[in-house]
Amino acid sequence: MSVKESKEKEKSLHFIEEIIEADLASGKHKSILTRFPPEPNGYLHIGHAKSICLNFGMAEKYGGETNLRFDDTNPVNEDTEYVDSIKADVHWLGYNWKEELYASDYFETLYDYAEKLIQKGLAYVDDSKSEEIAELKGTPTEPGKNSPYRDRTPEENLQLFREMRAGQHPEGSKVLRAKIDMSSPNMLMRDPVIYRIKFAHHHRTGDKWCIYPLYDFAHGQSDSIEHITHSVCTLEFVPHREVYDWLIDKLEIFPSKQYEFARLNLTYTVMSKRKLKLLVEKGFVNGWDDPRMPTISGLRRRGYTPKSIRDFCDRIGVAKRDNLIDVSLLEFFIRDHLNKIANRVMVVNDPLKVTITNIPEGEVEDCIVENNPEDPESGSRIVPFSREIFIEKDDFLEDAPKKYFRLKPGGVVRLKGAYIIECDEVVKDEQGEIIELKCHFIENSKSGQDTSGVRTKGVIHWVSQQHYVPVELRVYDRLFREPDVNAYEGDFLDLLNDDSLQIINAYAEPSLREATLDDKFQFMRQGYYVLDKESQPEKLIFNKTVGLRDSWKK
Numbered sequence: 239m240s241v242k243e244s245k246e247k248e249k250s251l252h253f254i255e256e257i258i259e260a261d262l263a264s265g266k267h268k269s270i271l272t273r274f275p276p277e278p279n280g281y282l283h284i285g286h287a288k289s290i291c292l293n294f295g296m297a298e299k300y301g302g303e304t305n306l307r308f309d310d311t312n313p314v315n316e317d318t319e320y321v322d323s324i325k326a327d328v329h330w331l332g333y334n335w336k337e338e339l340y341a342s343d344y345f346e347t348l349y350d351y352a353e354k355l356i357q358k359g360l361a362y363v364d365d366s367k368s369e370e371i372a373e374l375k376g377t378p379t380e381p382g383k384n385s386p387y388r389d390r391t392p393e394e395n396l397q398l399f400r401e402m403r404a405g406q407h408p409e410g411s412k413v414l415r416a417k418i419d420m421s422s423p424n425m426l427m428r429d430p431v432i433y434r435i436k437f438a439h440h441h442r443t444g445d446k447w448c449i450y451p452l453y454d455f456a457h458g459q460s461d462s463i464e465h466i467t468h469s470v471c472t473l474e475f476v477p478h479r480e481v482y483d484w485l486i487d488k489l490e491i492f493p494s495k496q497y498e499f500a501r502l503n504l505t506y507t508v509m510s511k512r513k514l515k516l517l518v519e520k521g522f523v524n525g526w527d528d529p530r531m532p533t534i535s536g537l538r539r540r541g542y543t544p545k546s547i548r549d550f551c552d553r554i555g556v557a558k559r560d561n562l563i564d565v566s567l568l569e570f571f572i573r574d575h576l577n578k579i580a581n582r583v584m585v586v587n588d589p590l591k592v593t594i595t596n597i598p599e600g601e602v603e604d605c606i607v608e609n610n611p612e613d614p615e616s617g618s619r620i621v622p623f624s625r626e627i628f629i630e631k632d633d634f635l636e637d638a639p640k641k642y643f644r645l646k647p648g649g650v651v652r653l654k655g656a657y658i659i660e661c662d663e664v665v666k667d668e669q670g671e672i673i674e675l676k677c678h679f680i681e682n683s684k685s686g687q688d689t690s691g692v693r694t695k696g697v698i699h700w701v702s703q704q705h706y707v708p709v710e711l712r713v714y715d716r717l718f719r720e721p722d723v724n725a726y727e728g729d730f731l732d733l734l735n736d737d738s739l740q741i742i743n744a745y746a747e748p749s750l751r752e753a754t755l756d757d758k759f760q761f762m763r764q765g766y767y768v769l770d771k772e773s774q775p776e777k778l779i780f781n782k783t784v785g786l787r788d789s790w791k792k
């Protein structure tokens with residue numbers, strides 16, 4: 239979807255909102271409760287932001303609430319580092335959860351549910367090996383066959399299941415399966431495995447358990463335990479819905495309902511924790527919060543604001559079919575927000591020295607520069623101006639065409655916040671390279687009090703040689719060379735852009751010494767920048783968030 243298309247899209251209720259409104263109107267629910275259920279096995283990415291904005295946003299809209307539930311039923315890969323980062327990211331996006339919950343806190347209840355199913359004759363312990371189970375499963379076009387263990391009595395199943403819990407059976411020797419229908423057209427309904435033996439340490443329950451419930455026997459039940467009214471997940475869970483409903487029905491517990499929407503996919507990046515983890519572990523990026531990463535922490539470090547991400551998620555809406563969103567739409571929203579809030583400052587990337595010959599040596603003049611013309615509250619600051627300054631090399635052209643409004647021999651240009659200067663002489667080295675310009679400033683032409691009568695069409699930025707601060711700029715390009723990384727059949731790492739980070743040593747006006755991690759800047763005529771967390775007082779580092787306009791070559 240392009241920026242234009244999305245602008246044209248009218249704001250109307252999406253299909254989940256329609257369902258909620260109907261449920262509230264019919265009295266099926268008095269209020270709504272949603273949940274965001276991350277698995278703590280990695281950092282959150284912009285796809286999760288979509289889910290967060292959707293779940294918290296709907297609850298806010300309809301006066302309901304949202305639980306943050308860590309879906310931590312799989313003991314391997316999970317870590318408290320991830321739990322902490324997830325909480326920080328949800329808060330940063332601007333949302334507060336009703337309760338912080340852990341699916342692992344329900345292990346005892348889930349175990350009781352499993353016994354209840356066994357007692358009802360609706361679950362059995364299967365001693366088949368996983369390959370045997372797979373073999374009897376059938377195919378989408380052929381029905382499966384019953385396991386030889388399917389007709390065990392509830393008493394025998396209960397006994398075996400209790401032994402499994404007590405650690406009396408090795409991993410892989412037994413599983414608990416729901417007894418549904420081996421000939422169901424939905425393969426997931428063919429007696430799904432709901433418990434397996436795993437002698438693994440869990441980040442919260444430690445070594446208390448050696449049997450763990452599978453997704454299908456944990457997710458819907460957790461929803462139900464919490465009385466979640468609308469459980470929203472992504473499309474790949476459509477076939478799981480039948481299992482979800484079956485289990486809730488047979489267990490006779492609170493009837494939570496599952497609804498599915500399309501995952502967010504963005505061009506030039508990947509959106510799977512497994513792949514993002516690989517990029518981190520193999521050192522292709524500098525950690526989960528590398529500013530090139532589509533993670534929330536990466537976007538934050540890159541200079542994105544929570545508002546820009548929320549606005550983006552709102553604009554892309556809730557789709558029922560998978561699609562690929564152009565990353566320039568995300569960039570449009572951050573640019574739009576930064577334009578309103580970022581202070582304009584002067585930073586010269588590629589310096590050319592200019593000596594202003596009619597300013598005495600050692601004299602310093604204060605120039606008052608407006609911080610942000612888009613925000614009258616933002617005030618102004620003082621930038622020191624002196625005899626020797628730097629301008630951008632490409633703001634001067636020796637053989638300039640008539641319509642060139644920056645500096646040229648004999649030409650005039652305004653220095654932002656300071657004076658109009660006129661170029662008198664071009665100084666070159668032995669190789670013919672331009673190394674300096676000699677100019678003079680025009681009397682009475684200072685910004686804001688100009689009575690000189692001299693007309694200029696161009697305004698350029700500059701820094702004083704005596705006062706500038708050296709800064710490192712980190713300028714990022716797309717992480718991958720191809721827009722649709724998922725469509726690539728080979729190894730996604732083949733598509734990595736080797737040139738996604740460029741480092742520039744630049745000269746900044748002295749006010750940037752005071753920059754904090756929360757400040758947002760527009761480096762005039764260059765782009766939006768933010769201080770990086772690796773910055774040191776003696777070495778300031780800035781990340782480029784995004785350019786001033788969408789100039790990315792297709």
Ligand code: ATP
Pocket residue numbers: 274275276277278284285286288289309470471472500501502503509510511512
């Ligand atoms: P990944 O494939 O990146 O590991 P996941 O779906 O396994 O993602 P979870 O931690 O299980 O990650 O996801 C938490 C919630 O976020 C789920 O409800 C999931 O559907 C949702 N979610 C994950 N990725 C996306 C995405 N790209 N777009 C929208 N929602 C997403």
Ligand code: MG
Pocket residue numbers: 277
């Ligand atoms: Mg998952």
